[in-house]
Amino acid sequence: MKIKGNIVRGNAKTKSGVFAEIKRDYKLNKYLVFFSIPVVVWYFIFHYVPMYGVIIAFKDYNVAQGFLASKWVGIEHFKTFFKSYYFVRILINTLLLSFYNLIFSFPIPIILALVLNEVRSKVLKSTIQTITYMPHFISLVVICGMAYIFLSKGGPINSIALLFGGEEINYLMYSQYYRIIYIALGLWQNAGWNSIIYIAALTAIDITQYEAAEIDGANRLHKLWHVTIPGILPTIIITLILNIGRFMSEGSDKTILLYNEATYEVSDIISSYVYRNGLLKADYSSSAAIGLFNSVINMLLIYGSNAFSRVVNETSLW
Amino acid sequence: MQKKTFNMGVAYDVLNTSLLLLLSLITLYPLLYVLFASFSDSNMLAGHGGLLHKPLGFTIASYRYVFRNSSIWIGYGNTILYVVFGTMLSLAMTTLGAYVTSCKDFFWTKYIMPYMVFTMFFSGGLIPTFLVVKGLGLYDNPLALLLPSCISTWNLIIMRTFFSGIPRSLKESTKIDGANEWIILTRIILPLSGSVIAVMILYYAVGLWNGWFNAMIYLRNRSLFPLQLFLREILISNSGDDMVLGINDAERQTISESIKYATIIVSTLPILTIYPLLQKHFVKGVMIGAVKG
Known part of the structure; x- marks a missing residue:
């Protein structure tokens, strides 16, 4: 038995290279090869073919000729985009939205987890958890729909504003309120849910550390500051780094639901512009170029942040 | 001294608890408002200023409109089909x-894993993906909602992490008894993976239930629309007015507002009723993911 195994290994060494290895794999793990085929094919069709299709960013794509036969135009689409008025606008809007998200949506779940951790009654704690996680399961369409109703003329927000002598307006039509609304909706939907990871980290803190601190005469604030926060600091740092890695990947879903022509100057971001220009106006090539520009920056940010987190924490996503 | 610390402790607890109650109220109240408004008389609601703490003149009139609206039913039916089949797939x-990549002795794994993970770093983007899906003949085809988003690499990694945690000795002893990988997967691994399977079902099902973007870009035929697309029309594009034909404009406006509230309740209540029962599975998924993250 042992000799046979050695021969197999020996063969693979002489016939080095990917194909020899695949062949040997097939012999040893026939079923695993069959299992992997649908998955590999799926990734190929729905991820790698589109990656290849991104060459249309350098072409004048037309539907009749397809990815391959369309005419090359080089970096023409990139030049036009970088020179256009929209480039600066959607770049700044994307960055600002991510920045505000980081300032508000990042710390609040941490605070929520810390405050929840101090609650002694189990029933109260789990009730509050159930309530604060709940909006995460409401669909974005419904959440934005609620925003429309609440913020429209005659809606509850306006009727409260009227009581305080305000003016009745449709808030979603005014640029100055757009970002606040966008961030607030995100917080309402996900602050509770995002606190779970910190709550998990909190439960992992060794209870004897608290006991030791108590013997040393620490009160609850001391314990919070010297035991609890250092205990979840690694989690906070990883989440922060990952958030920075997603700085340019704000999705178009919420924007498409919330924005309108009156607020484009602050609401239009890269992904929504690609959607509008590419799919609604069928301007495929130049939109693919903008998408590629975004994808490359995303890749650098995600890769960089992940490498950084590996250095800082000796843990990474992969 | 002791009395002082005691008081501080109480103050701390009171402050903490009231902060949390305030947060819960902020989270819950918008939903309660929608619930109260949906049962309110539409004229009284239109004339009302400020917040609600109970329905104004209890009526189910707006629910009648919603249930009479065929697009809600079509949407519900389609969404249920998409959720069931999409989740299975x-x-x-x-x-x-996840199973293939969790087998460390499978040499191909070292190629497949980076092959999959790379897609988390880089993607072709919206436009090329759209053109590929369209090129495959999936435009205006319900499969366009199931196939392109079939695997979430993030979920796959969560599942793989779980599979990797199952002792290897268990697999090896079964292998010595002559079992092939199919038997190992279905008889040994999956029966031990109930919790991670539950997490996956919930994640995928919720994603499919709430998804609307793919449906918006790939579907044209209204009879294929999932519920969320109809909701978008009613809540955001204001086409709900069509539900109340034959009444004057002002009245229609008033009623269509009430209909929106009832529509939100009808579309959201199922998931919000099921969710507290399944909460611990969702939380478990985040925990499993957190081990790796």
Whole structure:
């Protein structure tokens, strides 16, 4: 038995290279090869073919000729985009939205987890958890729909504003309120849910550390500051780094639901512009170029942040 | 001294608890408002200023409009089909991918894993993906909602992490008894993976239930629309007015507002009723993911 195994290994060494290895794999793990085929094919069709299709960013794509036969135009689409008025606008809007998200949506779940951790009654704690996680399961369409109703003329927000002598307006039509609304909706939907990871980290803190601190005469604030926060600091740092890695990947879903022509100057971001220009106006090539520009920056940010987190924490996503 | 610390402790607890109650109220109240408004008389609601703490003149009139609206029913039916079949497909594919990559002795793994993970870093983007899906003949085809988003690499990694935690000795002893990988997967691994399977089902099902973007870009035929697309029309594009034909404009406006509230309740209540029962599974998923993250 042992000799046979050695021969197999020996063969693979002489016939080095990917194909020899695949062949040997097939012999040893026939079923695993069959299992992997649908998955590999799926990734190929729905991820790698589109990656290849991104060459249309350098072409004048037309539907009749397809990815391959369309005419090359080089970096023409990139030049036009970088020179256009929209480039600066959607770049700044994307960055600002991510920045505000980081300032508000990042710390609040941490605070929520810390405050929840101090609650002694189990029933109260789990009730509050159930309530604060709940909006995460409401669909974005419904959440934005609620925003429309609440913020429209005659809606509850306006009727409260009227009581305080305000003016009745449709808030979603005014640029100055757009970002606040966008961030607030995100917080309402996900602050509770995002606190779970910190709550998990909190439960992992060794209870004897608290006991030791108590013997040393620490009160609850001391314990919070010297035991609890250092205990979840690694989690906070990883989440922060990952958030920075997603700085340019704000999705178009919420924007498409919330924005309108009156607020484009602050609401239009890269992904929504690609959607509008590419799919609604069928301007495929130049939109693919903008998408590629975004994808490359995303890749650098995600890769960089992940490498950084590996250095800082000796843990990474992969 | 002791009395002082005691008081501080109480103050701390009171402050903490009231902060949390305030947060819960902020989270819950918008939903309660929608619930109260949906049962309110539409004229009284239109004339009302400020917040609600109970329905104004209890009536189910707006629910009658919603239930009479055929698009809500079509949407519900389609969404249920998409959720059921999409979840089955996603679960099967994710399980296969996760199992293959969890087998450390499978040499191909070292190529497949980076092959999959790379897609988390880089993507072709919206436009090329759209053109590929369209090129495959999936435009205006319900499969366009199931196939392109079938595997979430993130979920696959969560599942793989779980599979990797199952002792190897268990697999090896079964292998010595002559079992092939199919038997190992279905008889040994999956029966031990109930919790991660539950997590996957919930993640994929919620994603499919709430998804609307793919449906918006790939579907044209209204009879294929999922519920969320109809909701978008009613809540955001204001086409709900069509539900109340034959009444004057002002009245129609008033009633259509009430209909929106009832529509939100009808579309959201199922998931919000089921969710507290399944909460611990969702939380478990975040925990499993957190081990790796």
